[in-house]
Amino acid sequence: MKTICYFNSTDQWGGGEKWHLETSLYMQKQGHDVLFICNKDSELHKRLQNTSIRYELIKITNLSFLNPFSILKVKRILMKHQVDVIIMNLSRDLKVAGMAAKLAGVRRIIYRRGSAIPIKNSVMNRYYFKSVVTDILANSIATKDTVLEKNPNLFPEEKIKVIYNGIDIKTFTKTEGNPLYLKQQDELVLATLGRMEFEKNQKFLIKVAQELKLRRLNFKLIIGGDGSLKTELEELAQTLKVSDVIIFPGFINSPQNLMLSCDVFLLPSLWEGFGYVLAEAALSKKPIVAFDVASIPEVVVANETGFLTPLNDVQLFADKIEVLYHNPELRKEMGLKGFNFATNTFDSTKIQSDIAKYLSDV
Template sequence: MTRSLCLFDSNRAWGGGEQWFHTHALLLARRGWRVCAVTNAPSELGERLSSEPSIPLLRLPLGNLSFLNPAVLRRLGGFFRHNAVDTVILALPSDVKAGGLAAKLAGVRRIVFRRGIALPTRNTFLNRLYFQHVLTNLLCNSEHTRRMVLAENPDLIPLERTAVVHNGLDLPAFDALSTEPLVPRTPGRVVIGCAGRLTEQKGHVYLLKASALLRQRGLDVTVLLAGAGELERDLRARTTALGLDQNVRFLGFVKEMKRFYASIDILALPSLWEGFGYVLTEAMSMGLPVAAFDTSNIPEVVVHGETGLLSPVRDAEALTADLELLVRDPDLRHRMGAAGRRRVEERFTLERTILDLERLLLS
């Protein structure tokens, strides 16, 4: 059986899914796979992979209707055949339509949709057609994501053709990175950090409300926000309206994430939903406790009362109470942080998850 794989992700922005595709492109190539990739033009993932000469790369302007463009399908099919692709892994629903159809026409043996966002798949005729007659496998990054994909139609794809492989953290590589704080520390001052695109999904408004409530309770903490996005102007305006300009710092897109974690004492993740959330395992590996909403896959990663505290989704008061408990109790932060590190070592290392992925690809 050949070990030829194409990773196909047309998302222009950089996020957890793109991190997964980039990491696995490099890792599988090192493990003896013939790896090629398809990305959008332009895209951050394409930029990063363009510096890898051992990974053939096709960059195309791709959109939701690209599957209707015969020229695009010919380019994709020719790329698959030229690289003797045996398996293609697709990132987005639009990739399923264009990349999946082109792979099917090119005779690719295994066509996998890797779903990384915990949202339902609509039970439409076109989705049923692709899931039942184009895709050979559904790969999810959490049990919750798998349940959500099948929520509107449990028969969308046979369960035996689905699998869950959690996102893995390359712990040795991560541990080797610099721990110099990105933002200089002030002795005795507790810092809460949140990392994620500034979008509605990430729930920053609830963290801002919680920060204002913490101030009302006499806790003058610093909040660092790592990320960029379309809500930045609105979130800055809310910060000013809440009187938090001296407490909240917007750092923009951060590449050196370990240095960000080294700048904080608590990771807050008020996301309304997640697919997996790399920031959870990264922060836990740094010995940081987590305060998050009890939603989607987050309870699969964070154990409430052991590695962090989980509160009802959209409940700013409950989130405030959890943050207050962590801010006031450094021993609790240390115990939960240490437990989080152990959980990452036991469950979420790349060394473990790559073996799970290879078993699926070679089955």
Template sequence: MALKKILHIIPTTDFGGITSMVVDIWTNTNKSMYHFDFLSFNKGQYHETLVQQGSKIFYETYITQQGPLAYMRKLYRILKQQQYDAVHDHTGYRAIFTLLAARLAGVQCRVLHSHTNVAEEWNNKIMLALLKRLSVYNATKLVACSQKAGEFCFSKRPFEVIANPIELQKVKCISFEERKKWREELGIKDDELVLGHIGRFVPVKNHSFLIELSVYLKQRGIPFQLFLIGDGPLEQEIHQLVQQKNVEDCVRFLGQRADILTLLQLFDKFLLPSHFEGFGIVLLEAQVCGTPAIVSSSLPREVDLHIGLVHYLDLHGEIDSWLQAIVTQNGQVDHQMIHDHIKMKGLDAQAIASKLCTLYI
């Protein structure tokens, strides 16, 4: 088979669920059969990784800034010059202008990939419905990371679910001594519970709930440290909320980190109170690291390995139920059993890469 060239449209080359997924898939793709290039709107930490793997990366300003026609003209020119066999857009219902440009450029395979089941920034339901319909109309294949994400973007149209993968080779289990050393370096006391959250500071991640939970834990005399990892537009607002609620001594901001899989192993509990998640790759990473997770009941169940590490709770229920789940002791974790479950469910990066590449045949 001749080498197939695919252009992936991703929001950013910085750390994040979509980018991590695409990087893991590209790492595990047969490069004698497929070549991936990327178009993105924000340069980030994964840029060099992708370049080292031989990819071209085209950066564009946001469509809202340059206008859809200017964006389409530039993309049309790129598609004609590079002669791509497929365009794979990971921006969901925002894909209309990408897919229309690809259609006009004669690209026969146009993949629309939904990674979310919510559109917080769109209050205009008519406009949102129109964007979805036009994006779907200009796609030739529909894919979603979960059943909910597909139903949200594609409504009743048939689609294929391809879960976000985990790169098992990236998970290096740390020893008890290493864990103790890390905790000492972070200033964690022996009697303190270590709670962690990983996610952008945006409304859907529900950081304000974590701060209210911190207040409750402190009032009940629970010794703990909550580590918030990530950045985003609401970070300063959450900083201010932490100060207002007087929990600066037990809430820590670590910013963007490249050592997520190590930090997850330091946590006694991982917290994910999101209002919505398309898939929740970080929850899969937590399970692979053997870290018990307490999460919102709104999360898709596809990410649960069903090995007893995920505890679902209602965001509208009693906050004390979160406290009880936090202080409950969990048993020992068999890491080999976790890896076996990942492979059994077909969630390892090699299996997902092979499945994804069948879209381009």
């Protein structure tokens, strides 16, 4: 039995936090001693209170790595619990918890990379990836490829492991939800879900809504999620005169509620490490329209389970939506193919087993 520490200081909830919580619960069931370190009053803190996982609370910010007392506090926690393996998900966590783990003599210091964007070739990064990190766990091939994009010698490629995010398919497909919106006759309901931050690029969809309205399509667009750009997005919808066709329901706790409400799922992200929500849309038998960037082609099979377009091309993106608007049978066919692909590729039963084997290897 090994003591595995999950370190995640974000206050929000996203794919990385979902992965950390689900994997920690699985490893605990496998008999491992699991410890979680997270920020007080974060979404993870709230959810951990409903589990039997031990946790310690801290307060980490982007500048905490400059405070030696923050690093020493984490070191003391790691030594107290005799941690064998630590997994971090954020760059700022690596700078604090990674250094603390090195000082505490933790044997495996794993940086889980969840974003398919290149790591900067900075002096600080060269130090951390050569002297602190022992392993990198990537959630897609695209994510792995970007780790060494700026510096091929930053980290040994053979120590970068790819394991896709897994989904508990039985639970997801059997969970009953309540639609957020009931579609009107002959209406096409489009939906997206994600944090309202720059990289999620919801502004693009508001421009797409303007184009679809000009084409006189009968549709509604649900933009689910919350974040720092919410007010800005709502104001843009008013400016472009599409507020009447866009719904902003806010934070959505259950993706099923959104998926039950829509005919087509849209993802305008500028990049994705994996994209849980794409797999969830596929398991909901929804065709997908997204960009042909980063890891998205690993989750959406072009022209089979959905359409992929060039980045930020409003006209082509609207064209694909219009094709699905006029072809309900194609929507059904793509949705079924997406379900089969997601079931065969992202089943958490196999993926969690792979993760357990990976984490158990000290």
